[in-house]
Amino acid sequence: MAERYDAIVIGAGMGGASCAALLAKRGLRVLVLDKNSIPGGKAMTLAKRGFGYELWPIVGGPSLGSQFERVLAELGVPGEVEILAPKQKNLLVYRRADGSVGRVVGSARPEDANPLLLAELLGLGEAEVAEAARLMMDIVSMPAAEVDALDDVSLADVIARYRVPQSVVSYWGMWVNIVFVVGLDRVAASEAILTFQDFMRNGAGRYHGGGFGKMAEAFCRSVERSGGSVRLRARVERIRIEDGAVRGVDTDAGAFDAPIVVSNAGIQPTVLRLAGEENFGKPYVERVRSLVPSEAIIGFRYFMDRPVIEHGMAISFSDASHLHAARLAEIEAGRLPDEPLLFCVVPSAYDPGLASEGGQCALVGTICTPDPDFAHAEALLERLDSHFRRLWPEAEKAVQRVERYTSADVSSLTRDRAVVRQGGECIGLAQSVGQCGRHKPDARAPVHGLYFVGCDAGGRGCGTHQAVDSGVNVAKLVLEDRAAG
Numbered sequence: 400m401a402e403r404y405d406a407i408v409i410g411a412g413m414g415g416a417s418c419a420a421l422l423a424k425r426g427l428r429v430l431v432l433d434k435n436s437i438p439g440g441k442a443m444t445l446a447k448r449g450f451g452y453e454l455w456p457i458v459g460g461p462s463l464g465s466q467f468e469r470v471l472a473e474l475g476v477p478g479e480v481e482i483l484a485p486k487q488k489n490l491l492v493y494r495r496a497d498g499s500v501g502r503v504v505g506s507a508r509p510e511d512a513n514p515l516l517l518a519e520l521l522g523l524g525e526a527e528v529a530e531a532a533r534l535m536m537d538i539v540s541m542p543a544a545e546v547d548a549l550d551d552v553s554l555a556d557v558i559a560r561y562r563v564p565q566s567v568v569s570y571w572g573m574w575v576n577i578v579f580v581v582g583l584d585r586v587a588a589s590e591a592i593l594t595f596q597d598f599m600r601n602g603a604g605r606y607h608g609g610g611f612g613k614m615a616e617a618f619c620r621s622v623e624r625s626g627g628s629v630r631l632r633a634r635v636e637r638i639r640i641e642d643g644a645v646r647g648v649d650t651d652a653g654a655f656d657a658p659i660v661v662s663n664a665g666i667q668p669t670v671l672r673l674a675g676e677e678n679f680g681k682p683y684v685e686r687v688r689s690l691v692p693s694e695a696i697i698g699f700r701y702f703m704d705r706p707v708i709e710h711g712m713a714i715s716f717s718d719a720s721h722l723h724a725a726r727l728a729e730i731e732a733g734r735l736p737d738e739p740l741l742f743c744v745v746p747s748a749y750d751p752g753l754a755s756e757g758g759q760c761a762l763v764g765t766i767c768t769p770d771p772d773f774a775h776a777e778a779l780l781e782r783l784d785s786h787f788r789r790l791w792p793e794a795e796k797a798v799q800r801v802e803r804y805t806s807a808d809v810s811s812l813t814r815d816r817a818v819v820r821q822g823g824e825c826i827g828l829a830q831s832v833g834q835c836g837r838h839k840p841d842a843r844a845p846v847h848g849l850y851f852v853g854c855d856a857g858g859r860g861c862g863t864h865q866a867v868d869s870g871v872n873v874a875k876l877v878l879e880d881r882a883a884g
């Protein structure tokens with residue numbers, strides 16, 4: 400007979416692991432199943448050859464008062480993972496339209512924000528500074544009801560109401576690319592403004608002691624402490640549904656029964672592959688099929704024998720590199736920017752214990768399509784590598800080993816491909832117009848006992864933070880439904 404649980408959570412990503420820990424803490428007998436050998440999904444931390452690191456650049460926002468802190472507190476283990484609010488400096492490099500390059504070094508703490516340095520970086524004249532400041536102030540002070548009303552408007556549309564120069568548009572475009580991994584013309588203004596307001600209040604640039612993914616590991620330990628089980632290297636092959644209700648799952652490690660299944664495997668893979676579309680109405684299946692995921696980040700892990708980069712986070716952008724719909728189409732057609740947008744995170748700048756032998760690991764990426772079969776990935780990576788070596792020429796001698804990753808690697812580590820141009824996305828379902836706010840899919844699937852958790856439903860905010868926000872909200876939904884019978 401199959402082992403029986405109160406709830407099965409498929410996936411120990413930030414969303415699945417946080418939801419499972421909260422359900423277990425509330426007394427449910429929970430089983431977590433993940434196909435990987437380490438919890439954390441897209442934000443897992445590895446330890447190899449004297450380095451602790453994520454597979455790609457991962458740093459969180461907000462810095463203070465995050466859902467991660469709240470979940471640890473609710474689990475009764477507030478200090479189990481140290482929250483590292485940013486003390487280190489970040490670097491912003493902008494190539495202006497005239498070819499000159501500006502650099503600004505600052506901290507991610509809100510109290511250290513220096514608008515004058517940003518104005519200088521973006522080459523703004525006096526009138527332009529005033530208009531850029533008006534835009535910024537309107538965004539920062541927008542009341543919640545007005546923010547919520549902007550689900551159907553892109554942030555590009557909001558910015559177009561102001562007479563700001565291209566450099567300001569590029570700055571916001573770069574910011575949206577890094578935080579939401581979509582273009583300025585795609586991100587819903589509601590979601591972007593809500594997140595930006597949070598960053599302005601609480602800072603951005605949080606990391607976790609021992610590595611970002613240690614948080615998911617702590618959530619899984621909490622499941623076990625509360626009497627649940629966590630099985631790694633266990634791939635769910637099928638969600639069993641009978642008479643419109645969930646009965647359990649079949650995995651490559653056996654079958655398990657439960658009346659509740661919470662899936663962190665992505666709404667498209669869950670509905671179209673794991674549960675099977677025959678269990679849903681045709682309009683629902685069509686809606687799920689039509690959802691468009693976020694774009695991807697592809698790049699390199701550079702392992703160096705000495706510290707080369709002084710900053711925790713570094714971003715380099717230009718008017719020609721931030722991504723929007725037209726530029727994405729160009730990239731997909733093989734017309735690549737000479738100097739791609741570059742995002743770099745150095746884990747040991749946050750936690751020095753992550754580079755034990757005096758070396759440094761730099762995680763570098765650029766934005767592109769989530770299609771695991773993207774034909775120009777190698778050419779784009781070559782340009783990214785050249786740009787990295789131009790920005791930090793000392794890396795030439797220091798680099799001992801380079802590992803590359805593409806959308807195909809992201810997909811095989813996290814979610815299966817269920818529709819065309821999907822699989823390697825960074826965030827999951829993108830926070831784009833028509834797909835978030837009141838248009839976001841319901842975390843309750845139209846099958847009794849089936850829920851989605853993670854970046855496809857139930858949460859708001861930046862990447863990993865959205866996943867945990869979903870974990871909190873979906874745990875609440877499950878408990879409410881269970882109490883209601």
Ligand SMILES: Cc1cc2nc3c(=O)[nH]c(=O)nc-3n(C[C@H](O)[C@H](O)[C@H](O)COP(=O)(O)OP(=O)(O)OC[C@H]3O[C@@H](n4cnc5c(N)ncnc54)[C@H](O)[C@@H]3O)c2cc1C
Pocket residue numbers: 409410411412413414415432433434435438439440441442455456457458459460633634635636663664695696697764809812813814815824825826827852853854855861862863864866
């Ligand atoms: C390159 C890159 C850079 C990023 N940078 C940042 C950043 O700087 N800051 C930030 O906040 N966010 C960043 N993100 C996004 C962030 O990592 C994700 O938004 C977040 O981690 C997603 O969490 P999740 O819970 O939704 O799902 P995931 O992390 O996708 O976890 C899903 C889990 O489900 C498991 N799973 C899937 N299918 C099955 C199955 N059939 N059986 C068993 N297990 C299964 C997977 O193994 C995985 O562990 C980045 C993502 C990428 C890819």
